[in-house]
Amino acid sequence: MTDQEVPSDLGRLWRLSTSSRLGRPAELDVDRVVRAAVDLADRDGLDGVTLQKVAQPLGVTKMSLYRHVGSKDELFELMADHAAGPAPDLDANLGWRDGVRQWASAIRARYAEHPWMTDVPTSGPPRGPNAISWMDALLRVLRDTGLDLGTQVGVLNVVSGQVRHAIVLARQLEEGRRGTGLSQAEVEQNYGRTLAALVAPNRFPDAARLFAADVFEPHSEQLAEAPADQDFTFGLELILDGIAAAIDRTGAD
Template identity: 75%
Template sequence: MTDRDVPADLGRLWRIPAPARLGRPAELDLDRVVRAAVDLADRDGLEGVTLQKVAQALGFTKMSLYRHVGSKDELFELMADHANGPAPDLGDEGGWRDGVRRWAGAIRARYTEHPWLVDMPISGPPRGPNAISWMDAMLRVLRNSGLDLGTQVGVLTVVSGYVGHAMALTRQMARGREGTGLSQVDVEQDYGRTLAALVDPERFPYAAKLFGGDVFEPEAGTDDFSFGLELVLDGVAAAIDAVG
């Protein structure tokens, strides 16, 4: 495939230079547009990003942006690839399990820095250079696991899906606590104690046992993210054992 065969939106995502146009050089460039859009999303969330608002932030008209980005959907893809950035060097210490933990922790950090990433619509598999770098990093971690490439991609999908879901849930719960002054520990304790008084042991014997225990009396600093990730990794370990 030559540069001429690459779809225009994919060419922009990979920053393949477009053929030079006649006339004055453009005052804008794609990277400025994407950075302005990411700044808006960091401030106002993904719902605060429109082509009109990006153009206003840059001091240009909306039509000026179409020289650099074809649509709002394309802009979102460009923003996600920019915000995720290139994958870090995860090293080779500790084997595949530690490597996947580091991968998950690193992508979690990107979601923490740019919370709107969890709201990003998914229209297809990863295509951008930074997204591919994260894929490459996971495949490197799993290269000696004994899993075939298709299964390794499955692991990537499951782990990235878990991280995204966990971060979305954390964000939604934080929004639910806004203005209450309550921590997540406070909310869970109140939930458990309230339901313990309501749940009838004869009607819901197993749920009553749950609420009568200390499951909803978590200590501050309890890491639900790591607990869920370890369950996922146990499943990966089982898949590796099955082919070993």
């Protein structure tokens, strides 16, 4: 595929060169627009990003941005790829399990730097150079597992989905506690104790058994780790166990 055959939005995402125009150089380019938009999102969230607001600090009009960004949706994709940055170089000597752990922790850290990234709509598979670098890094970790490429892509989707879900859940729980003065551990403790008094064994036998236990009472080892970290780690380890089972089946076959 030649540069001329690449869709314009994909060409901007990959920063493919365009034919030079006569006259003085343009004062604006895609990178400046994207950096201004990312700065705005870091400060005000994704809802705070409009083409008009992006244009203001650049000293240009909203309409002039359309020479560099085709639409607001395209701008969001450009922002997400820029904020993700290139994937880290994972230790080639890591086993697949530790490699997936490091990959998941690294991309989680990027989301922590730019929380608005979880609000960017997912309209399809990753397309940008930085997004592809993250894909490439995880595929490299899984290369020698015996899993076929389709399964490896499935692992990518599940692991990245776990990271995204854990971050969104933690943020929503934090927003729900706002103004209460309670920690997440205290909220869960109150939840367990309240429902224990309401859930009758004759109506909900297994749920009653849950609330009668001390599952929602904070334990010392749990207090040492933030609930968000616990949820992230628990979910990731379940996924890793599932990947291990898939690898074992591949070996058996």
